[in-house]
Amino acid sequence: MITINSKFPDTPTSIFTEMSQLAIQHSAINLGQGFPDYPMDPLPIQGVTKAMEDGYNQYAPSSGYLVLREKLAAKTLKEHGQSFDAQSEITITPGATNALFTAIATFIKENDEVLYFDPAYDSYRPSVIAVGGVPIAVPLSYPDFKLDIDLLKDKITPATKMIILNTPHNPTGVTITEAALLKLHDLLVGTNIILVCDEVYEHVIYDGQKHLSPLAYPQLRERTVSVHSFGKMFNCTGWKIGYIIADKHLTEEIRKVHQNNAFSTFSPAQMAIAEYMSDPDTYQRLAGFLQMKRDLLMQSLKDSPLKPLAVQGSYFQLYSYEGFSLMPEKEFAIWLNREAGVTGIPLSALCEQFGDHKLIRFCFAKQDETLKKAAKRLCRLGRSLHPPY
Numbered sequence: 001m002i003t004i005n006s007k008f009p010d011t012p013t014s015i016f017t018e019m020s021q022l023a024i025q026h027s028a029i030n031l032g033q034g035f036p037d038y039p040m041d042p043l044p045i046q047g048v049t050k051a052m053e054d055g056y057n058q059y060a061p062s063s064g065y066l067v068l069r070e071k072l073a074a075k076t077l078k079e080h081g082q083s084f085d086a087q088s089e090i091t092i093t094p095g096a097t098n099a100l101f102t103a104i105a106t107f108i109k110e111n112d113e114v115l116y117f118d119p120a121y122d123s124y125r126p127s128v129i130a131v132g133g134v135p136i137a138v139p140l141s142y143p144d145f146k147l148d149i150d151l152l153k154d155k156i157t158p159a160t161k162m163i164i165l166n167t168p169h170n171p172t173g174v175t176i177t178e179a180a181l182l183k184l185h186d187l188l189v190g191t192n193i194i195l196v197c198d199e200v201y202e203h204v205i206y207d208g209q210k211h212l213s214p215l216a217y218p219q220l221r222e223r224t225v226s227v228h229s230f231g232k233m234f235n236c237t238g239w240k241i242g243y244i245i246a247d248k249h250l251t252e253e254i255r256k257v258h259q260n261n262a263f264s265t266f267s268p269a270q271m272a273i274a275e276y277m278s279d280p281d282t283y284q285r286l287a288g289f290l291q292m293k294r295d296l297l298m299q300s301l302k303d304s305p306l307k308p309l310a311v312q313g314s315y316f317q318l319y320s321y322e323g324f325s326l327m328p329e330k331e332f333a334i335w336l337n338r339e340a341g342v343t344g345i346p347l348s349a350l351c352e353q354f355g356d357h358k359l360i361r362f363c364f365a366k367q368d369e370t371l372k373k374a375a376k377r378l379c380r381l382g383r384s385l386h387p388p389y
Contacts, residue, residue: 007130014122015330015349022334023343029374031362032343034170034316038367040235041282047272060267062259064092064243068274072243075277080216088248091258094265095240096200096229101127103225103244104162106257107194108133112161117147119350121170121198134159137352143309143320145172149183156193163188166198167212168205168313171350171361175205175312176212185219194250195220200229200242203283205313206291215245222247225254230273233283235365241269290315290365297364300375305382306360315365318347322358325387329356335387336360342374 016033023030063069069086077083084090093099100123108114110132116124118137128135138155141148152163165184167176188195195214202211214220226245231237244254276282294317298308305324311317325332329346337343347359364371 015345019343022337026338028337028341028343030343031374032345034363035237036235036365037370044272044276047275048268051268051271056267056271060264060270062264065270068270071274071277080213082215084245089251091244091255092265092270093242093244094262096227096242097123098262099227099242099244102254102257103196104128105131106254108161113159114162115155116164118352118354119171119347122350124164139353142357145174147180153187160193162194162196164196168201170314171316173311173314173316178212181217195223196225198227200232201314203233203286204290204315205287209312225250239269241265293364296368297371300372301378304379316361316363318359318361320359326389327387333360340385341377
């Protein structure tokens with residue numbers, strides 16, 4: 001056998017795979033992995049069929065069909081007051097995770113440092129390692145998970161080449177403030193640090209709040225690579241289609257990597273989405289729809305020992321079991337799967353330095369009946385169902 005020098009010698013099985021396998025084993029209700037269990041609107045499905053019948057079955061242009069990029073340019077101008085050129089500053093990608101990897105691979109070379117906020121979406125760190133970079137976790141504060149600019153400043157060195165920002169934040173649901181964005185600008189002015197902003201939950205933001213993007217700030221725009229997801233916008237995560245917005249000088253470099261790691265993205269879906277998003281209500285209604293689900297789960301769990309933390313965006317809710325059990329988070333999640341029949345994700349599995357705070361994450365992008373059934377099982381906690389310690 002050949003000897004393999006693994007880039008990820010210590011990488012265990014994904015926590016999502018592990019918990020989903022347990023869910024199947026114990027017939028648990030899976031509120032772990034972040035995808036809806038309800039059907040998407042049939043209109044874009046019909047649009048894909050029509051696009052196929054109309055002949056959109058071969059490679060799309062590498063940067064994506066212009067009609068879709070023009071819709072995105074108009075959308076960005078309306079939402080953020082910034083004009084981006086559809087030809088040279090918007091690129092369609094096979095999903096947001098691919099877009100993130102492409103951005104990292106474009107600008108990070110061996111031993112370059114990349115700062116990201118901990119806890120984090122689990123692809124950031126391995127993507128940096130895969131291209132020879134050095135990932136550095138910057139812990140968020142507990143329990144509010146606010147971004148600490150002073151702590152971030154202390155982590156910056158001459159080797160720092162990129163900061164990854166995520167708002168609304170997965171897995172905590174916290175959104176960035178304008179004050180933090182302005183402080184971030186002051187911190188980065190005069191540097192060559194790239195800001196990658198993961199904005200896949202931009203339309204999943206609650207309680208009347210407005211999504212704040214670095215794209216809206218001319219001071220940050222020149223260094224920002226903004227990553228988005230149609231899967232999150234239109235409840236079609238399996239379509240794996242997203243996009244990148246960045247100034248021309250950044251996009252020129254991004255497309256050099258994009259054309260060699262993906263080249264292009266599923267043609268029929270691009271045409272279907274371009275037609276579907278002509279009506280902004282298709283994505284603007286998402287926040288209200290999911291806020292009702294967030295509130296339904298919270299209301300249904302009010303008599304359980306699980307206490308919700310504030311969630312401002314995304315379709316995840318953190319719940320604390322502190323005071324109910326002393327079990328470490330992963331142990332508790334396994335026990336909950338087996339004994340209560342509900343699957344969640346232990347927050348510590350998404351952390352590098354953040355620690356174990358007795359928190360578990362549930363996805364509430366589920367049918368109402370799914371949420372009610374899960375809540376009924378969880379309300380047995382502290383009554384007929386007690387953890388071993």
